[in-house]
Amino acid sequence: MSLEDTLYPLLKLYEAAPQPVKSLAGRAYRSVPSSLRYGSAYTRFQNEVREVETWDAETIQRYQVAALRDSLIAASKAPFYAERFAACGVDPMKFESLEQLKDYPSLTKQDLLLNREQMVNPEFSAKQRLYITTGGSSGVPVGFYLHKGVSRPKEQAYLEAQWSRRGYRVGDRVAVIRGGVTSSKAHGGISYYDATRNWLILSSYHLTPERLPEYVAALNRFWPQHLHAYPSAALMLARGLEQADLKLDFPLTSLLCGSEKLTAESQQHLEQFFGARVCHWYGHSERAVLAAQGRSSNHLHFWPTYGFVEFGEANADGLREIIGTSFHNHVMPLIRYRTGDLATVTNDEISEVVGRDYEFLISATGRRISLTAINMHDNIFDGLLAVQFFQEHPGEVECCFQLGPQWQSSREEAMRAGLLEKLGDDFTLTLREVKEVEKTSAGKHKWLATTLKV
Numbered sequence: 001m002s003l004e005d006t007l008y009p010l011l012k013l014y015e016a017a018p019q020p021v022k023s024l025a026g027r028a029y030r031s032v033p034s035s036l037r038y039g040s041a042y043t044r045f046q047n048e049v050r051e052v053e054t055w056d057a058e059t060i061q062r063y064q065v066a067a068l069r070d071s072l073i074a075a076s077k078a079p080f081y082a083e084r085f086a087a088c089g090v091d092p093m094k095f096e097s098l099e100q101l102k103d104y105p106s107l108t109k110q111d112l113l114l115n116r117e118q119m120v121n122p123e124f125s126a127k128q129r130l131y132i133t134t135g136g137s138s139g140v141p142v143g144f145y146l147h148k149g150v151s152r153p154k155e156q157a158y159l160e161a162q163w164s165r166r167g168y169r170v171g172d173r174v175a176v177i178r179g180g181v182t183s184s185k186a187h188g189g190i191s192y193y194d195a196t197r198n199w200l201i202l203s204s205y206h207l208t209p210e211r212l213p214e215y216v217a218a219l220n221r222f223w224p225q226h227l228h229a230y231p232s233a234a235l236m237l238a239r240g241l242e243q244a245d246l247k248l249d250f251p252l253t254s255l256l257c258g259s260e261k262l263t264a265e266s267q268q269h270l271e272q273f274f275g276a277r278v279c280h281w282y283g284h285s286e287r288a289v290l291a292a293q294g295r296s297s298n299h300l301h302f303w304p305t306y307g308f309v310e311f312g313e314a315n316a317d318g319l320r321e322i323i324g325t326s327f328h329n330h331v332m333p334l335i336r337y338r339t340g341d342l343a344t345v346t347n348d349e350i351s352e353v354v355g356r357d358y359e360f361l362i363s364a365t366g367r368r369i370s371l372t373a374i375n376m377h378d379n380i381f382d383g384l385l386a387v388q389f390f391q392e393h394p395g396e397v398e399c400c401f402q403l404g405p406q407w408q409s410s411r412e413e414a415m416r417a418g419l420l421e422k423l424g425d426d427f428t429l430t431l432r433e434v435k436e437v438e439k440t441s442a443g444k445h446k447w448l449a450t451t452l453k454v
Helices: 003-016 019-030 040-054 057-076 079-088 098-103 109-119 151-166 212-222 231-244 264-274 409-423
Strands: 129-134 142-147 174-177 191-194 199-202 226-229 254-257 277-282 291-293 300-302 307-311 320-326 337-346 349-354 360-362 368-370 384-393 396-403 428-433 448-450
Touching: 003 019, 003 151, 019 191, 040 151, 057 079, 057 098, 057 307, 057 320, 079 109, 098 307, 109 142, 109 337, 142 151, 151 254, 151 277, 151 291, 174 231, 199 212, 212 231, 226 231, 231 254, 231 264, 231 368, 254 264, 264 277, 277 300, 360 384, 396 409, 409 428
Parallel strands: 174 199, 174 226, 226 254, 254 277, 384 448, 396 428
Antiparallel strands: 129 142, 191 199, 277 291, 291 300, 300 349, 307 320, 320 337, 337 349, 360 368, 384 396
């Protein structure tokens, strides 16, 4: 098992420590060789991700058939999948071609919510599982298990490989504006230094015109080579700098923009303003599939060795749902997982993932809180079926939540505390249990209902 996975439960403790402690511990950790930090799987995936771009179609297909067979066999050990596979009359041991995958049933987020523990491969002990939660891209919280020593090193290797297409090198200085909580106070600190990765963590909750000079000063002191940010945060920074006639004293090598949609026009604006190329990618916390822009193309290309991607039938607007089957996570494989994400697809390339618009809550002091940041990977919403925020007045927000079968009422106060830590002290928060969260006319959950104009 990797040192990274072993120490993962201590992450919250590290983040809450005073800066001198974080710096000392972080530098010590960064001095450990990557083979020990991330484990042997990291080196394996580093080699794989370097080689795959040279493979021909036949080699890729052989790899995918073998990886799918392994995932299907691992899944068949779990009660949930065993029952479903038997009902469909499929046998993973006889899986020999990609076309056979269509004989297997698809998986929905509702299946995952209601049957998670029955989807775990019993051949792996609890010590080999890493439990992860996400708020979900549309207000549907999801919890699942990753494979310790495999899933996180794999993700690290693939992210580094696709970032390298825009000039990133391991160890480079990176400034991050992606939902890290630097202070729960409206006028609190905007940054801290993460010495484990040589990253400057900047708050995405305090990025206002009044405090923009603090961001500029922090960035100019740190002199990062890359800006790793939500697209909405990068655009807010660019607009703020333009309007205030402020400038950064250093050149950026790249902007690393994921977790939200990014239009071609917005990408062009960011690249022109910062004078650096943008790396945009599509992925999700469940880690079934991953796609990134190419070395020369801005279309999203799926990594064929990360997971297997399928596309649903086109809807009335020509959009197709992304369906993924995970590779390598044999603790809890996801088979034909319907992500709910829609995309414009041409020849198995994505020109655009159609996600929700940038959504913000407005504080009493005018701060804009991105719901993407609220949706960071923690257990605030664990056990709920759906969540929706409602806002009519600045600084006042209501969080409606729909209970799931695994929800424990004792968690409500922890949910309140976790939300207020992110929202800050210029918000009042009301929690309200509902029988069902409001949906759109198409039957989709709405993450935010607001009467405010942002």
